[in-house]
Amino acid sequence: MRDFVEGPSILVTEIQNAIQFSSIEDGGAMLSRLWLDNKTTTQMSFVPGPGGAPIRINNNTLELEGGTYEFTARFDYPQLEQLGAAEVLNPESQTLITEQEDQTTSLSFLSYTEKLVAGTWRFLTYFGRDSLISLLLMQPVLSEGEGGAIEAVIGAVLERINKTDGTVCHEETIGDYATYQNLLLNISSTKPICSYIMVDSNYFLAPAMKSYFLDTQAGRNRREAFLAQEATLNFGNESLTYGEITLLNAEEIMRTSAPFASSGGQTWANLVHLKPDQIVGQWRDSTYGIGGGRIPYDVNTALVPAALRSIAALSAAGFFPEHPNWDNLAAEYAQVWEDNTLHFFEETVPAAEARSLVEEYASTSGHGFPSETDSIRSDIVYHGVALEGNNNQPLVKVMNTDDCFRLFLVNTTNQKQLTSFLNQTATNIRAPFPVGLSTPVGLVVANPAYGDEPVYAMNFTNNAYHGTVVWSWQLAMYAAGLQRQLERCSSSVSPDFCSDRAVHKNVVAAYNHLWDLIEANRRYLSSEVWSWQYRGGTFEFIELGALPPPPGSNPTESDIRQLWSLTFLAVTRDESLR
Template sequence: MSMRKSFGICTFFEPQNGEKGTLAIKLVNSTIGTPLASVHQEDDKSEYPFVGVEGVLSLNSSANLTLAILGSVRTIRDYTEGGSLNPLFQDAINVSKENENGVQFSRLWLDNTTTTTLSLEPWEDSTGKIDVHDKTASFGPGLYRFSASFNYPQLEQLSPQEVLNEESQSLIEEDPSQVQSLSFFSYTEKLLAGGWRFLTYFGRDSMIAALLLEPVLSTGNSSAMEAVIGAVLERVNREDGSVCHEESIGDYATFQNMQKNIVSTDAVFDYHMIDTDYFLPILMARYSNTSSDRVKPLLDTKAGKVNAKNRDLTWRDLSYISAQKIMKATEAFEKDPSIKNLIQFKDNEGTGQWRDSPSGLGGARIPFDVNCALVPAALYAISELAGISDVYPDNSDTKTWKDAAAKRAKVWEDKTLSFFQYNITTEKAASLVEDYTSKIDFYDGPAQTESLRKYSSAGKVVDYALAIKSIESPDKIIVTHTDTAFRLFLLDSEDDEQLTTFINASANAILRPFPAGLSTPIGAVVANPALSGNDDFTGIFTNSAYHGTVIWGWQLALMAKGLERQLQRCLACHAKRAPCLIRHVPAFCRDEGVYNALRSAYNHLWDLIEANSDQLQSEVWSWTYSKDGYKFSPLGALTSGTESNIRQLWSFSFLATYYCMSVLYQTLRPSTSYVRKGRSSSSVIPTSTIIKNTFPTHHSIISQC
């Protein structure tokens, strides 16, 4: 059980008969809760009350509680992923009898103030019995009451009503489970990334979630949107402008400080990611467009409440310092658009963007998403923000940013794609896919090579590398991927030749079924190495790899929104009775083959999303394949697979999409021919059916979303 603010308790039971799989543990409803209830107990000896959860659990047979971890979620995660337990934490756990029939596990934190406690005792008339020997507690079959609590200051949670804006309050009744989960992760000070494994602040996760959830998130003072922006600004590194990737607080922060010979309970911040910096101005610009009256009061906020090193600064100062870093880091490429001037991972760091597992980029250091999407989008945002009063200090630097940042953004937008693009003849691609299919052991279905000829460009498969290995060794990582969605979602490129090729390639990758492309009946996989001809990549990007041939819910949402954004650009061209002669409409809108591929990819992706709606709130999931075809599988259930968060912040992105489609449905109610039979406005409305009937005439509604 994990408790709020990244702290938790994890217990491991073993059957006394030694037979694995025979012990069943479950929560049961009781007069305490259904099945859980909250704990809130004042203590005269503590500055803060003891808070937590309690309930009743059932054991079907005798069991030993052999291990209890009382600490941070990070400590629990370290053990479950690597098996390591630090004696500094474990040796401090006290196990004692309580109330004759019960047992208590407790640990005083490294701050010598906070205590975590877990108590268990037989429930009412249950025949359960507890014996204690050293640090092992033995339980007979029966019902047991448990209570887990700690006395640590709590955050102020945003209720479902507070986390959503006024226009989307109907979602509380239409989708109570998702909204309640979103509320669970949302606080006035910050939003948390997911549960249970990442129940803490992650800058990237928060900002991506805010961008995708923008149509429904609350705005204004003490709102969800300002919680995200404020949390990011508060944690900016004043020395170099880096945006915080992850924070450690509480007991684990004290531990990390001790490792540096520092006696402190202050939070510890991780700044090693490179992508997180660029999301900040993008999100700030979006918010400034919709809530201009909040810019000054938000940025006037004094920093230092969480990051003590920022105490003499304001959030405006920190936004400026961060923007300065971006302007400095992107300058060289404008002068010399070459691989050596692309953004790469920081020295001595093996990860730097969202694919942050050790092999997430195949060992490469120069990622596609950062260079081809995030950098130009951030520069356009800085240009926009520089033209708004009260965002940045008024000085000689910022006076030039409005024009300079926009000019530089155009260079990054137009000059980066070519470094990542590659072309393979359909014959060669078919050979590579067939070879790949013969080597992998998790799929023995058809190679789907006919789709390479159907979804290609003049006899060639055009695609974009997941990354470039390094400046010294600029090999392209030939892995088909979903990170093209960042560029689709964040940019409206104007280089028609390049844009048309990119749109067609991105759409074709979605339309091609695995292993020739990204689509499976379980969703679109985030990576596919079939065209690489590289055995190492084949072994790295598997269906059990965290960033392999697996499905991430938020990536489905990002791709759907990206494809939708590009389709919106064709509205004037494809409106009823409107001739396609408008100059500002991109050329791909007038290319029937490319436009139809884009629209088909969007429709197909939404069919996949709708078919897998039960999984969308989770972090990541996978699949298996047999003679019966594809079958959903939790990632953690596969050999060497990592347990997924059951709920993930950015996976709630579909709340916004469903809301927008619901609004559109209500607007078009008199003409409901596009709604599939048996579906109501409160169910998942398949947007694939909306393109033809609504895009031409309802631009204003769709663009708001």
């Protein structure tokens, strides 16, 4: 279905010709098909209800007159064990079942003892990145221990790791589609398939394991038994223990991060690049999501150092006895990555030039929104979404929301850099689009106004999957990240920005502005992504799929329920910061 909707819309003969049409009682009709495994069957029946006429079958087509019909779908593929709402939440969070019934019902629908799935309808399967980001944001409310949601997420990731290099599976292919994909390779097998095309997914596992197995009592109690478990699913890791698989991932991270961390190694060449044969590799995984860039901002400035810090902590706790020096070595690597990656992506636009660029963008966008350039009172500073972009662009000059990764995952100790970064981030959150990221319907995940080339405005639009649109989980990570940084001001050794009254005030204001937007758009938060239209002098919510797609693209429908869009069950406003 997804291939048909998002691809060339070609029907597969092997599938279509296997559909059997038959009449059933009460004037109904049934479509049935034997799967390619020659075992599983799917049945879809239609029966007239009040006012419905008998259904006619004409040349493999069901003809239904106007009226009411009952539709039933059945299939006998083995089902997973679902976690009920009470089972997916920890004891302290049970009140959410009545307080936020819709959200917890959705979370339960996507949660199973073996894995949590990404969303519905389009992504009702395992996605490594989605699962781990959801866990990191929702851990305070998720069930712990054997059979709980947290271990379901971590176990699912470990089961699917590529044992040849320790990389994390991005997306699994199972069921009839796996059989079909195997047949395309002249393989007669129902074995599931995993995609390992992403580079960001690898770096979320270590922070998730550190957060559970070191930072919670339940995780500390479960560590030994969990790591001793053997993989059982048919992804190539059978007989390996979870501890052995964890080591494979950590070794991959240490190996690939070492060149940049070496003496004199702080060059573009040693940053993390997308895989050579791929145009995507992190969460903005659409054709123009990072403007053709090869070196993504989020991965290099946040995910790598966060993973290294976590490996250092896990090593100090005895996780990797094969590498007794990792507690110090990984921490040394992390410091180099934290201190020496941001500047590659930083862009400063003088105020006068910024006004000119934004006014040009606003006047040519075709939407009619104001330029808001009166709010530009100083130079604009932001970090581009990637390096090595299309048209030989060294930096993809798109302001974006991926600052949230560094806010949430990295507690840098470089005081000058931290103060500057927080001030810049807060300013861009508060500034109205197209000067900054803020609209009445939320923060846009990309702002191409400063690109200074028409290609930016063409590729980052309000009808593009990763264009000037709003993603729920990015709002959640931003909110959680700002709160984490502000909470450091209450520690015994607080960062310098806490005593800088102007910067601290700016960050607190950004936090509250963001939460005001979140609360104003709460009815949309469970969905994956949404967009806007400018009417009546303001930005109004509109479903992304309701907009005509970009030229040469198929319509993109947002999932009505997305796992990482349910993270506001755990991410809540700190009222003391108002």
